[in-house]
Amino acid sequence: MSDAAPRKFTFDTVFDGAGNIASQPAPYKRVYTADEVEKIRNQARAEGLAAGQATAQAQTAQALMQVAEAARMALPTLAAAAHEHRVGSAGLALAAARKIADAACDRFPDAPIQEALAALAREIEAAPKLVVFAPADRLDEVQAALNETAGNIGYGGQIIARADPAMPRAAFVLDWGDGRAAFDPNAAAARVAEALEAALAAEGLHGEALTSGPSDHHG
Template identity: 60%
Template sequence: MTSSSHQKFGFDTVFDNAGGVAYSAPRPKRLFTAEEVEAVRAAAFAEGEQQALGSMAALQAQALSQIASAVGQALPRLAGVAHEHREGAAGLALACARAIADAALERFPYAPMQAALETLAREIEASPRLIVSAPAEIAEGVQAALAETAQAIGYAGAIQVRAAPLGPAAFTIDFGDGAAAFDPAAAAERVAAALDAALAAEGLHAEPLIPGSES
């Protein structure tokens, strides 16, 4: 058998020797005034509001934590996408530059040689002869083009042009004490290699695509 504690019998009302009420336990109030009802209602509303605000704050904190986690997971991917965009943009710009350069060299095939001769004016002024090697398809016109440039820079030496198995617009200039050479295809390859190296070194730590933002 299990034993259970028994509550002692108590009286709600205690009488004194004269028969008067010495003590009476307070009874629950059955009637309330409008003011009391309003006060109770206001207190209950305030308590409920505080609980609701507390719940909302907890939900907001949870939502912010989830957003921060999602953003933290997305940032590396965004950095990768930005880097891929830079690589694509750089490749497109390089391809456009090559197309423009090829068109310009096709229209003005002697321009690089003339520019080189102007740049070398001081180096070649004492040289009695220049030996210029150029692609066979343009070799015939090189003589006249360089003669005009030589007159413009005051070079009085001889210019000898030779046809050579070179790429379009490529050439070499030998002036005895030195030489100069230009190959558009090789130059384009060097530019592409330098661009690839710069993108690789930059990696995912480049400046933001949008000024003022952080990558």
């Protein structure tokens, strides 16, 4: 007796009670013409191409998502680098401006006080006396410069120059009783630096436009 497992018998063709064929498997074609072979080949090629395109599109979409994620993660680093560059550029510009201003004050030390007196002509025209405080080593130069400027603007009051040893070069204080005007190049530079630092701090890493600093004029 055989030990092989019995195989289930399946009917390929099923007949109904009248003897007609109720169902039968699709005929299995074993021989194909050249045209049929070419058609099958073309269909298989098209299906393979479509599958390859779908795979490529999925891979492209995934790669784009990875690029976008990498860019998103890199933004804080780029923003920090840009902010650091802005801070460095601002510091360099400020240092260059300070050098230029110092050189201008050394070459034309009387220019700031002459410009101030000319700008204040309308305010001081009725004042009988104008007192100016200036560095002790420049007292005579300041007195001469103010007398010249006073003549040009038509100021006929008395100008009195007094020494202030603590003042840096090109600094001054004008006092005409009803008001005062002062200029200190060191204090002005410090205010500009503070305003720039405050603007950069407020800007943070957002890259917004810097706000303008306060005016250096004092009435």
